[in-house]
Amino acid sequence: MAETARRTDNRYGNRPTMKDVAARAGVGLKTVSRVVNGEPGVTPDTERRVQEAIDALGFRRNDSARVLRKGRTASIGLVLEDLSDPFYGPLSRAVEEVARAHGALLINGSSAEDPDREQELVLALCARRVDGLVVIPAGDDHRYLEPEIKAGVATVFVDRPAGQIDADVVLSDNFGGARDGVAHLIAHGHRRIGFIGDMPRIHTAAERLRGYRTAMEAAGIPVEEAWTSLGVTDPQRVRRAAEAMLSGPSPVTAIFTGNNRVTVTVVRVLAEHSRPVALVGFDDIELADLLQPGVTVVAQDSAQLGRTAADRLFHRLDGTLALPERVELPTRLITRGSGELPPAS
Amino acid sequence: MAETARRTDNRYGNRPTMKDVAARAGVGLKTVSRVVNGEPGVTPDTERRVQEAIDALGFRRNDSARVLRKGRTASIGLVLEDLSDPFYGPLSRAVEEVARAHGALLINGSSAEDPDREQELVLALCARRVDGLVVIPAGDDHRYLEPEIKAGVATVFVDRPAGQIDADVVLSDNFGGARDGVAHLIAHGHRRIGFIGDMPRIHTAAERLRGYRTAMEAAGIPVEEAWTSLGVTDPQRVRRAAEAMLSGPSPVTAIFTGNNRVTVTVVRVLAEHSRPVALVGFDDIELADLLQPGVTVVAQDSAQLGRTAADRLFHRLDGTLALPERVELPTRLITRGSGELPPAS
């Protein structure tokens, strides 16, 4: 009978609460709270009794209630394009490590390059009251974030700038990297150089194209319409674009690829191609050094991007930073052979 | 004066609450709740007034409070080894997609192959009251999860089984895949075959080694001590292990590598090696088809692993499933050349 009553106390499937622990230990609610949070002012004997009750009941503090009371969630959100892209994996991991160092958890979501989905995710994270947000934007209008930022959600944009609002942003030197990569091809004698990149509405794609154009212009080479192709990065489209550039009356002798996925596909196309074609790609790719020839790339450090952004975010949470800033990280040209091929006669 | 008073109502840095919205719209608290949640029983006119107040104040529902009240967080946790590993990126993404389809967010954490950190992460997620957990275990004792599971946290283990508890688990056929991969090498005339794998305490590593031994035994080949090497997968150790196998009085003529990271390093070692050495690796790797020779692999579909696990998890949350089950997904041998090299004489 007493057994039954006791069992009914902690309803099946319901977690024990501090109240249950307090009842079992024969102490007050607040004392349990003190023990759970390691606050001082509890005699060792009381603490032991409470701890025993906690272990016996399998009590675990409910962080939702805690958050509600304290206002901080100790979690940050990361919205990126696609976690399965090898560019974003290390970035996410780097953000997680910084968060961990600050005792925070990371919630991340993939926008799949869809602005609506980005907004949906960001607002869902805000509803969870994340302390901060790291966003790799898919859209180009982030005014919807203004009330959140004003309400104290620290926000840092990475890889691409925010649209229509003033916020911290951490970028790679997309323009300079692409310019130098293309200049590298020009220095090896190429003039007919193709550019295959992501959709033009994506900031990085536009910047890299600008770098390409600038390098060409600096060398006095007029860019022909047929040499540039921007669009989705799925293999089919990229393959068609590459094949188009490589055929026709005056084919390109070199290609600059706008990101890792494009590079991978173009490497495949070139492997099937009879003439050697020079290649420089934006983003490093695994095993690039073992291909024949090795793939020359403009490498950006995605982990460093993530780390820098997360550091900024936590500085902002500490109240250290004031004005939004724009940080630009350098890229690095890694020569491995493919960019040093001379133009086929 | 009135202005000042109004401003003080929503203290700076504090979010507006339903109370604030209700006051501004001149309605009751519950009416706001109804509008926010799309519940019926509100006249269009009232709804409009409430919506205007929401927009004007930039109100966003506090999900912590909601969770506290409702008991469900609509979020699941994923604990894996390292998000930056190309094997786990797609897995995480797949879990996220399933979660999204069920209206849930994904919180993930990297255990860095450290059992303590795994436990710390898992318990932190439980404190947030995630509805479910997908765990790629680093440790081999998960009894600490028992109270959580009993309390209703749906839990599915992936890639490796749980230790000391009975729980759902989704695995690849590590044993069969490795056995078939090694048999493939044997079929091409190899007898002196090396195995380089991850630390023996990791289930997948042990199973793959067992597959290797079984294949060798089936062919009547006694395995020499020097042919197997298990340990951390950092390039230095793997490189030393490979070089040791390839030198000495009777070097191996083929190597079976136990996961993607080992394969990458061994490919590098073999590229510098004079004699051709056959290679079959567990896990597919990007660009493996473009190397000379292409790398033959035993591929597992990490996205499918994640999807399967997440599906199971949500089935369990729906209360559809009863007993824990063990699901094993097949692997696929992809021949590309490196596994078909004949033994060097």
Add this chain to the structure above:
DNA sequence: CCCGCATCTGACAACGTTGTCCAGGCCCTA
């Protein structure tokens, strides 16, 4: 022996939301 103080403990309110329940107003019918 009693008072005062320090130390430890517990009652209570509050965080922002949702579920329950009731009040009031409206319309329809007899």
Add this chain to the structure above:
DNA sequence: TAGGGCCTGGACAACGTTGTCAGATGCGGG
């Protein structure tokens, strides 16, 4: 026109935790 039913809106409690504050307990000094 009165009565009944239906529909909308609001007051209130509860979720589990933490901060505040006051009460209890014990000990030492006067």
